[in-house]
Amino acid sequence: MSGIAIKVSNVSKKFKIFEDKPATLKDRIIFRSKGVYQEKWVLRDISFDVPKGKMIGLIGRNGSGKSTLLKILTRILQPDKGSVEIVGRVSSLLELGAGFHMDFTGRENIYMNASIFGLSRKEIDGKIDEIIRFAELGPFIENPVRTYSSGMYMRLAFSIAVHVDPDILLIDEILAVGDNAFQKKCISRIESFKSQGKTIVFVSHDNGVMERLCDELYWIHESEIVQHGEPRKVVRDYMDFLNDSEERRLTEESEIVATLMENAEIVDIAEKVEKSEKTEKTEKTEKAGRWGNKLAEITRVTMVDSKGEEKHFFDKGKPVTIFIAYAALKAQIDKPVFGIGIYKMDGYCCYGTNTHIDNEKISLDNTGVIEVSIENLNLVAGEYYLDVACHHEDGTPYDYITKALTFNVKSYEEEIGVAYLAHQWVHKGGNVNNE
Numbered sequence: 455m456s457g458i459a460i461k462v463s464n465v466s467k468k469f470k471i472f473e474d475k476p477a478t479l480k481d482r483i484i485f486r487s488k489g490v491y492q493e494k495w496v497l498r499d500i501s502f503d504v505p506k507g508k509m510i511g512l513i514g515r516n517g518s519g520k521s522t523l524l525k526i527l528t529r530i531l532q533p534d535k536g537s538v539e540i541v542g543r544v545s546s547l548l549e550l551g552a553g554f555h556m557d558f559t560g561r562e563n564i565y566m567n568a569s570i571f572g573l574s575r576k577e578i579d580g581k582i583d584e585i586i587r588f589a590e591l592g593p594f595i596e597n598p599v600r601t602y603s604s605g606m607y608m609r610l611a612f613s614i615a616v617h618v619d620p621d622i623l624l625i626d627e628i629l630a631v632g633d634n635a636f637q638k639k640c641i642s643r644i645e646s647f648k649s650q651g652k653t654i655v656f657v658s659h660d661n662g663v664m665e666r667l668c669d670e671l672y673w674i675h676e677s678e679i680v681q682h683g684e685p686r687k688v689v690r691d692y693m694d695f696l697n698d699s700e701e702r703r704l705t706e707e708s709e710i711v712a713t714l715m716e717n718a719e720i721v722d723i724a725e726k727v728e729k730s731e732k733t734e735k736t737e738k739t740e741k742a743g744r745w746g747n748k749l750a751e752i753t754r755v756t757m758v759d760s761k762g763e764e765k766h767f768f769d770k771g772k773p774v775t776i777f778i779a780y781a782a783l784k785a786q787i788d789k790p791v792f793g794i795g796i797y798k799m800d801g802y803c804c805y806g807t808n809t810h811i812d813n814e815k816i817s818l819d820n821t822g823v824i825e826v827s828i829e830n831l832n833l834v835a836g837e838y839y840l841d842v843a844c845h846h847e848d849g850t851p852y853d854y855i856t857k858a859l860t861f862n863v864k865s866y867e868e869e870i871g872v873a874y875l876a877h878q879w880v881h882k883g884g885n886v887n888n889e
């Protein structure tokens with residue numbers, strides 16, 4: 455174990471999953487005696503070493519086994535196979551609720567919790583003011599912990615965990631609770647831990663933080679380590695994997711929607727012909743998310759990448775094309791305009807334009823497709839939705855669809871905001887001659 459703080463050798467762990475959760479104790483005894491459960495391996499043959507002074511991160515989807523592995527490292531759980539060897543004093547910050555007594559005050563919990571980590575009462579006396587100050591609990595420290603919010607709770611737990619002077623710190627998803635300011639404080643504390651040469655195992659879904667802080671990442675997928683190594687590379691491969699899975703899910707979803715739309719289209723056109731023979735067609739069929747008099751109807755909206763493939767994930771800065779298929783009562787359409795609007799999921803409009811603004815004159819056929827080519831999709835990474843519309847030049851809507859589709863822009867950069875503005879950084883150091 456020379457130079458090694460944690461050695462995990464061929465660890466496997468299984469849980470019993472009961473098919474029907476028994477409601478009563480009697481049922482539970484009967485079910486258990488009948489053995490109505492399945493065994494599920496949540497970790498399979500996991501092996502790795504953490505060198506002293508290194509920070510490693512565990513990434514992976516929900517339920518992949520990361521927390522179970524951390525619990526095995528803290529000895530809360532025992533592995534069914536394999537072994538764990540640890541050299542040094544371990545402090546851990548696991549799930550909310552572990553280790554505190556709800557009816558005791560924050561102050562009492564500090565004494566109890568820190569003594570579990572091996573500190574004497576005298577040592578705790580010397581540190582308690584700093585623990586309370588770091589946790590930012592003020593007078594609430596005299597209140598029972600059951601009255602705390604999840605943020606207050608985590609602040610106290612984090613503060614104790616980092617003040618007991620551990621050699622090894624195990625942290626599970628602290629960034630999910632607490633406000634931004636406290637998260638930053640936690641991260642800078644973790645960084646100072648690192649610089650003191652402590653060993654850290656960290657679990658988080660914040661890939662940016664994982665990439666920045668960790669020396670090495672382990673990607674756990676369906677109970678196994680599928681990749682480990684340099685954080686940037688592992689995060690990229692993991693993000694590509696997530697994007698591909700999401701792409702497949704959205705494609706399946708949109709195939710279902712397209713089938714529904716096709717069926718709806720047949721009914722709508724039949725109804726429209728019938729109405730056009732009988733009435734002046736200005737009836738407004740206003741529905742949430744879609745409205746207009748339907749003299750022209752948008753029948754399908756798709757977005758494709760530079761290879762012409764219909765997608766839901768697009769690379770930042772690469773070309774995309776939007777196709778808007780329509781069916782129209784041509785003779786009754788006057789001065790048609792097609793428009794698009796791209797929004798962030800919170801409703802913030804990123805960009806909108808139409809054929810009138812762009813000075814494109816359009817005359818419709820009975821059916822057709824309008825194509826909008828975007829040379830560079832210069833949006834920052836994130837999820838967006840697209841509104842499409844066909845309306846009269848005076849604004850009267852023929853068909854307006856909000857959230858006609860949603861799409862994601864992917865990028866490995868961590869820029870913020872809405873649009874990517876092409877730029878360069880220049881540093882003029884030394885004696886700059888301003889003349």
Ligand SMILES: Nc1ncnc2c1ncn2[C@@H]1O[C@H](COP(=O)(O)OP(=O)(O)OP(=O)(O)O)[C@@H](O)[C@H]1O
Nearest residue numbers: 469470471496514515516517518519520521522523
């Ligand atoms: N005590 C338990 N009994 C039965 N199954 C459990 C138990 N604890 C965890 N599991 C199951 O084990 C699997 C792994 O869970 P674990 O919490 O380790 O995943 P995770 O990667 O930490 O997920 P997340 O990112 O959501 O925290 C999940 O399918 C979970 O439902």
